[in-house]
Every structure is written in structure tokens, then in C-alpha cells.
Amino acid sequence: MDDDTSGRREREVAGRIASLIDDAEDEIDSMAAELTALYRERIPVYDLIARDEIERNTRAVLQIVLRQVRSDTPQINTTELTELARRWSTQQIPLELVAHSIQVGARLIAKIVRARATEQGMSPEVIDDLQDMMWHWATSYSAVINAVLQENAVSLAARRSTFVRRLVDGEFTPTSLPARLIEHGVQPEHHYRVVCADHDDPRFDSEVRATIRLRCGTRDLPVVDAVVDSYYVALLPSLPVDLELGALVAVGPAALPSDAGASYRRARHTLDIAARFDRAGLVDLAGLGALPLLAFDDDTARDLADVHLAPLRDRGEVGAEIIDTVAAFLRHDRRVDDTAAALFLHRNTVRNRVSRFGALTGLDLDRTDDLVLTWWILHRR
Incomplete structure (x- = not known):
């Protein structure tokens, strides 16, 4: 079918729809009232919006659809709906629900068109063409809403990114x-905990972000998050004790927003240290044990290691081998049997290597100062 023939057929279908819907204006008010009641019953956020305002906006959507089907043309003018959607957005009306209302409204009008077409004895093929075009219009209008949503x-x-950056920068x-x-x-008077993660970490995916938003908000206070300079930063109104995350996310102490x-x-300091030692999950500074001590003074660490x-x-x-054995010995809290099992060595081999370590380095692991210094040097390594 060439373009002229296709265009002519579309205009014919549009003309039939227009002829069937001439007196539908009287039904717009009742349809808008019906949809408004449905939205307020099933969608909690609509309880916060005045009934008259919902009904007025719903009627506006239905009239757009009605004008389209009365236009006797298959061409779609999206400008009016785009401006209307932007206005609704400034009124804090969820556009996802507007898109849904367009689909519902189109179905209601399509139901009227189909019933009247059947009454007039139109063939099933023609009725199917009418419904297809109605659905095409509704889908196109929903696409406009989705574009405004994007x-x-x-x-x-x-x-949000600018706000969060300026907030944490004071x-x-x-x-x-x-x-x-x-x-x-x-x-302003609620205490939040700020969390931070590397947004480029492959483990930090949409599931992790969704978990934080779902688990760490409250009924009245949502999680406020953004990407700031390649870091994910979020203000958490609450922090469940059983929260498990598949990526490294560092958390700071609870504070008023003025001290965010x-x-x-x-949180950033904790993240840097935890990432350095390949930690995962939700971590705070206290949970890192003595690891933060390793974040200081690289030159001194190198000098002590050399000595x-x-x-x-x-x-x-x-x-x-001696160094690796002593490192494992410290990881296992100086338990010879556990160290031997972990390294597949005999207990006496472990004892011998620990003894030689002391003789060659001058570090006695029975002395507190030498023990701490040895742990620090080997972990820095």
C-alpha cells in the first residue's frame, strides 16, 4: 500500500471515529468523576490533592483525546499535552499516573466508539481499525508524558546533585x-546518616541503590541521594541493622542536616580505607578495627619496612615465606594451630618461622610495641 492510499485510509478511519463520537461531550464529566474516584481510592498520593483539581486535570486529558478522535485526521498534535504535562509537573502531580489516565480514558472512549459502531452495523474489520487507531493515539500521547517525565x-x-554537593560542602x-x-x-530537625560509595564500582548497581532507597527511608522521610563527582552520596533517615549490600558503601555518623x-x-574517609583493603558491604569507621591506622604517613611506613x-x-x-607466615600468624590472632591449618604447614614450621622473624628483624611479638609495629608494617605492605 503506497503512502497516499495509506493516508487516505487513515483519514477515513479517523472520520468514522469523529462521526461516532459527536455527542460524547456529555459523557466526559461522568467519566472524569469516575476516574477521579478510582484514583483517590487506589493511589495514596492522590489523597493529598484536591478532588476538584484531579477531576479538572482528568477532564482535560479526556478532552484532548476526544478532540483528537473528533478531528477527522490521523495526525497528532502533541504540543498542547506537552505544555499541560509540564504544568502538572509543577503542581506535583505524578505524571506516571497521568500517562495511566490517558490509557484508561482512551479505553473508555474506545468502548463508546466500539458500541456505537456495532449499533450502526459496521463490520468487525472496520471496528478493529477504529480501535487500532484509538490505541495508536493513546500510546502516542503516553509517549509525550514519558518524554516530559524523562x-x-x-x-x-x-x-539534586547540586543540592547534595552544596550541603556536604557547607x-x-x-x-x-x-x-x-x-x-x-x-x-531540618531529623538526624541523617550520610553514606558514600564509588559510583563507578561495578558492584554498585541499580539493585544496591534501590535497596538503599527502599530500606533506609521512612514513611514520611525518603532517602535523598545523588551522584556527586563520581561518588554516590545519600542522606539516610534510618539505617536498619540487618541491611546487607552487595557493594562497598561507607556510612558516617548520624547528624542534623546542618552538620551533614x-x-x-x-564516610568518604571510611570508604577510601575500606576500598584500599578490598572490603565490601556496609561499613563504618568503627567496623574497620585498626585498619584506619594504616592510612597515615606512607614515608614512615616505607622507612620502617626498610629497617x-x-x-x-x-x-x-x-x-x-617467613613474612607471609607471620602475617598469617597475626591474622589468626597468634594461634599456631590455626595458622598451620590455613597455610598447610606443620605447627613446628610455623613456630620456627615466627622465631626466625624475631631474630632477623629484631621485633619481638611478645612485646606490645613490637607486635603493633609488626602488624602495621605487614598490613601496609
């Missing part, structure tokens, strides 16, 4: 902060 999502993500003045917090759903910067800095480990390094593979 437009809003990009804009919101940018605004850029808001005391007078401007409360309004900014409320704008983004943050309660301090919580963020602690104490040089005699072992000079012995090549034998020295390396």
Missing part, C-alpha cells in the same frame, strides 16, 4: 538552608 528526571537529578548559609532542605524533602558535611567526610624487613628481603623466597 525531561524532569534529568533536571531533577542535576538539581555552602548554604544558616538562613537559606531550611528552605533548601524542605525543597528536597529533608527534615562532617558525616560525609567521615625491619630488609634482612628478610635479602633472603629472597625464604624471607618471603
Whole structure:
């Protein structure tokens, strides 16, 4: 079928629909009232919006669909709905529900069209053509809503990222902060814990982010999160004790939003240390044990390692075996049997290597200072 023939057939179908829907205006009000009652009953957020406002907007959608089917043309003008969707968005009306209402409204009007076509004795093939075109229009309008949704999502993500960055950097003045917090759903008097993760970490996927949002929000306070300079940063209203995550996520102490910067800095510091030692899951500074001690003074660590480990390094593979054995000995809290089992060695071999370590390095693992220093040097290694 060539383009002219296809276009002519589409216009014929559109014309039939227009002729069947001439007097449907009287039914718009009842359909809008019916849909409004349905939305308020089944969708909690609609309880927060005045009934008249929902009904007015629902009627506007139905009238757009009605004007389309009365237009006697298959061409779709999306400008009106785009502007209407943007206006609804500023009114905090969920556009996902608007898209749904278009589909429902189109089905209601299609039901009227089908019933009247049947009454007039139109063939099933013609009726199917009518319904197909109605569905095409409804789908096209839903696509407009989804495009505005995407437009809003990009804009919101940018605004949210700027807000979170400025909040943790302490850029808001005391007078401007409360309004900014409320704008983004943050309660000024509530204590939040700031979490931080490497957004480029392959383990940090959409499932991890969804888990944080689902488990760490409350009924009244959502998680506020954003990507800031390649880091995922989130303000958590609550933190379940049983929260398990498949990626490394560091958490700072609970703090008022005005002190979010301090919580963020602690989370970032914790993240850097935990990542260095290949930790995973949700971690806080206290949960890292003595590992934070290893984050200081690289030059001193290298110097001490050179002083104490040089005699072992000079012995090549034998020295390396002694170092690895002592490292395992410390990991197993100086338990000879556990160390031997982990390394598949005889207990006496472990004892011998630990003894030689002390003789060659001058570090006595029975002395507290030497024990701490040995642990620090070997873990830095």
C-alpha cells in the first residue's frame, strides 16, 4: 500500500471515529468523576490533592483525546499535552499516573466508539481499525508524558546533585538552608546518616541503590541521594541493622542536616580505607578495627619496612615465606594451630618461622610495641 492510499485510509478511519463520537461531550464529566474516584481510592498520593483539581486535570486529558478522535485526521498534535504535562509537573502531580489516565480514558472512549459502531452495523474489520487507531493515539500521547517525565528526571537529578554537593560542602548559609532542605524533602530537625560509595564500582548497581532507597527511608522521610563527582552520596533517615549490600558503601555518623558535611567526610574517609583493603558491604569507621591506622604517613611506613624487613628481603623466597607466615600468624590472632591449618604447614614450621622473624628483624611479638609495629608494617605492605 503506497503512502497516499495509506493516508487516505487513515483519514477515513479517523472520520468514522469523529462521526461516532459527536455527542460524547456529555459523557466526559461522568467519566472524569469516575476516574477521579478510582484514583483517590487506589493511589495514596492522590489523597493529598484536591478532588476538584484531579477531576479538572482528568477532564482535560479526556478532552484532548476526544478532540483528537473528533478531528477527522490521523495526525497528532502533541504540543498542547506537552505544555499541560509540564504544568502538572509543577503542581506535583505524578505524571506516571497521568500517562495511566490517558490509557484508561482512551479505553473508555474506545468502548463508546466500539458500541456505537456495532449499533450502526459496521463490520468487525472496520471496528478493529477504529480501535487500532484509538490505541495508536493513546500510546502516542503516553509517549509525550514519558518524554516530559524523562525531561524532569534529568533536571531533577542535576538539581539534586547540586543540592547534595552544596550541603556536604557547607555552602548554604544558616538562613537559606531550611528552605533548601524542605525543597528536597529533608527534615531540618531529623538526624541523617550520610553514606558514600564509588559510583563507578561495578558492584554498585541499580539493585544496591534501590535497596538503599527502599530500606533506609521512612514513611514520611525518603532517602535523598545523588551522584556527586563520581561518588554516590545519600542522606539516610534510618539505617536498619540487618541491611546487607552487595557493594562497598561507607556510612558516617548520624547528624542534623546542618552538620551533614562532617558525616560525609567521615564516610568518604571510611570508604577510601575500606576500598584500599578490598572490603565490601556496609561499613563504618568503627567496623574497620585498626585498619584506619594504616592510612597515615606512607614515608614512615616505607622507612620502617626498610629497617625491619630488609634482612628478610635479602633472603629472597625464604624471607618471603617467613613474612607471609607471620602475617598469617597475626591474622589468626597468634594461634599456631590455626595458622598451620590455613597455610598447610606443620605447627613446628610455623613456630620456627615466627622465631626466625624475631631474630632477623629484631621485633619481638611478645612485646606490645613490637607486635603493633609488626602488624602495621605487614598490613601496609
